[in-house]
Amino acid sequence: MRFNSRDFSNNKVVLDVRDLSVRLPNQPQVAPILNQVSLQIRAGETACLVGESGSGKSVTSLAVMGLLPKDALRVTGGGITLSGRNLLELTQKEMRAARARNMAMIFQEPMTALNPVMRVGDQIEEVLKVHGDLPQKARQERVLAIMEQVHLPDVRRVYASYPHQLSGGQRQRIMIAMALILEPELLIADEPTTALDVTTQGQILKLIAELQEKQDTAVLFITHDMGVVAEIADSVHVMKDGQVVEQAPVEQLLRQPREDYTRKLLKAVPSLIPRQERPETLSEPESQGEKVLQVQKLRKVYGGRGFFRRGEGTLAAEDVSFAITRGRTLGIVGESGSGKSTVARCVMRLIEPTDGQIVVAGSEIAQLSRQALRPHRRHIQIVFQDPFRSLNPRWKVGRSLVEGPVNYGASRQEAMQQAGDLMELVGLPREALGRYPHQFSGGQRQRIAIARAVAMKPDVLVADEAVSALDVSIQAQVLELLADIQEKLGVAILFITHDLRVAAQICDDILVMQNGKIVEYGPAGDVLANPRDAYTRALTDAAPGRGWDFANFRELQSA
Template sequence: MKFKTRNFDDVPSVLEIENLTVRLAGNEKAAPVLDRVSLTIRQGETVCLVGESGSGKSVTSLSVMGLLPRGALEATGGRIGLEGKNLLDLGPQAMRDMRARKISMIFQEPMTALNPVIRVGEQIEEVLNTHTKLSTKEKKARVLDIMNQVHLPDVERIYRSYPHQLSGGQRQRIMIAMALILEPQLLIADEPTTALDVTTQQQILSLIAELQEKHGTAVLFITHDMGVVAEIADTVHVMKLGRIVEQAPVEELLRRPREEYTRELLQAVPSLTPRAARDTPEGEPVLSVNSLQKVYGAHGVFKRTEPTKAATDVNFTIPRGRTLGIVGESGSGKSTVARCIMRLIDPTEGEIRVADQEIATLSRRALRPLRRHIQIVFQDPFRSLNPRWTIGRSLVEGPLNMGTDRKAALSRARELLKLVGLPDDAVDRYPHQFSGGQRQRVAIARAIAMEPDVLVADEAVSALDVSVQAQVLDLLDELQQKLGIAILFITHDLRVAAQICDEVVVMQHGRVVEHDSAANVLSAPRHAYTRALIDAAPGRQWDFANFRELESV
């Protein structure tokens, strides 16, 4: 693997952070959120800031942007130097003048960063309205030019489009165009590819590198994905609990990490090499999907439209105690299949059998007693848990609805919390009192409280740090061995699929293009689309756990 080997010794610095300390506002006794953080970024350099959730990565970026939440966090020491100025000394108006002209930021989720009721072209123009005195014609020409630079198709159409009319990758390109239209010296990218599938992620990373080379921009890239780090970084800074514990050129850090914490982060990255096939005998299938099809209506609100085939002729079975993964890009039909199986949406055609019961055509009333056989774990546990309910109430809701005695349900809830590695006194706490990984453990406990035959995990670990992700994957494997649950695992992360799946189904445009054992699909793919997915996986040439390159890929 060819790492970046550029020498930045004689290159002028763009950003200099020296001993930056950030504390909870009005609480000097609390431990600092950032504790004397120092880093330098030079012109044209990409610095990656890595670490688990809560390590202080995003607080560092918000400090540089002058966007710390007022009344919650405050910088109490240190210096943030840009163009000879200490940004901490600047007032609100001066910082507004700095943003977009000198420093810009790409956020993780463009749908929440973009205004849903304003056309995207107008939103990019707002930057020019604030910082330039260009004419209307000149502004539009400038916007169309930057949209072309970020490789958006049919820019005139997209200029007039609203955010919801664009794909996730296109929305992220709009955010990049907005950030770079005034050619700032520093671009901060805060997890800009975490929610994207591998091919779109590869396009965005290539785009940032291309624009960086063209404009000489310094980049501060915040991520927990070591594959991305291996692809784009010049220098890596590792954060833990508000401190930078290690910093080094990317190749040195990946080959010879000094700190135990850095080694743990690298060793938690799942390998693209499929796990060894399990020798457990295959029994009768507990989930069978035959000729499943989902077509969205042939009529729009105002005019007739062509039907959308979200899933076509999908077939597979899962025996007890086995895991089948469905992989593919956004829009491939993965989640549509999962929602049809859960009967959250109604399939158009086909048969779905769970525990030898046909459920595809049942009414909601007839389906209700059968729901205990199949449960789901969603991507975001904070949104799927009621924030006003204690954990205990969330865990007993399902069993109570099925007629279980409250005392017995609560006792079982405590057992389940222990089973997923949480203390039984968690029953009296609320979701906001747990970390993301702990909340996902609660969501898993709630799903298995019904003693299901099938567990559907829809991107259940995609939002988690690699170390927490590894813990949740180990937990699912452990629960499967103890309880014999069949798992349908929906993911866009091929590394995760390699470590948890016995079989893999690859979907493209609503159709299954490949279905075989995980070893065959990921080690010897037959379909060109599968090969493209594997080739797009960031850092695929690297064996992170053993700090070395793979001999062949």
């Protein structure tokens, strides 16, 4: 792997954060959110700020941008200097002018950062209206030019589109165009690729680097993924509990990390090296080779002909066939729009398949009515990507865990006893049954979601992007938990992901989808080590940090 080895020592210091402290107002007894954070970024340099959720990364960026929530967080010490100008001394009006002109920010989720009722071209143009005096025609030409620079297709059509009419990658490109249209000295990117599939992520990272080189922009890139760090960083600052615990040039930090916490982050990064192959046997001889999920020629078409519809509809899945044996894990991988989640939702009968067979625990369920399907739902359960949205925020965790078993005939006392056992199984205390979802971290909520699914004692567990929104260290813990539950309970897992690195850690077999069709299917070791299809090779090539052995702090020999 080739690391960035450019010398920035003679470049102008763009951002200088010195001993920055942030606290909750009027609560001196509470530990500071940021405790004397210091970092420096020079023109043309990419500095990565890494750490787990809650480490203080995003608070640092919001403090620099002057966007800390009013009356909730307050800067209590230190300084923030942008090209020699102390940002903490600026008035609100001066700070607004500094944003976009001197510094800009790209947020993690463009759909929440963009106005849903404004065309995206108008939203970019609004930056020029507020911070410039160009005539309308010149503004539009400038917007179209920056849209071409961020490699958007058919820019005039995109200019007139609303955010919901664009893909996730296109929306993020709009955010980048909006941030860079006034050529700011500093660009802050807060987890801008976390929600994107690996190929789109690679394109966005390349785009930011390309535009940075043209404009000599200083970039503060916030991420929890050391794979991304290895791809783009010049320097790395590691945060933990509101403090910078280690900072170094990227190659030095990856090869010789000093802090235990840094080593922990590196060891948690998933690699493309697949798990050790397991024989298709279980401790119970009668269960050996039992296919608990079989899908044959599954087809799904959205839309199509109807009273208000014309045309043939959108083909989302075509001729999809696979099977999973008890105690095994099949991963379905592919980019956004490849059909992975459509297949998962059809298998769960959350959406209606257009054609094909779905056999769960020996029963064909594809054509059953909702009423007839009810007894079979206990055999197949799902864990969604966002546990906060899938858990009822008004229910205590105990109620969420007993709901399913009680609905299927268990007594409340028996179900609550089982819920306590499940909490311990997923590594949480029994007394946590009395808490609400918001009182847990993201990783803990995902453990609760897994416990709720396992409460039904299913034959098949569907995990739909169940770890994609988690820090890599928490992600590793959840993957280990799934493997542990599978070993103890013998459940088959259908694992949906866009990241082949994650699939390598847990899957026995991998099925690769593109445009609704299977392009490759086989044992994980074969698919990852010797991909036959060009699309599979493109996915493996796009995996960030693919040439680095993070756990052993060295370059892979084959890289």
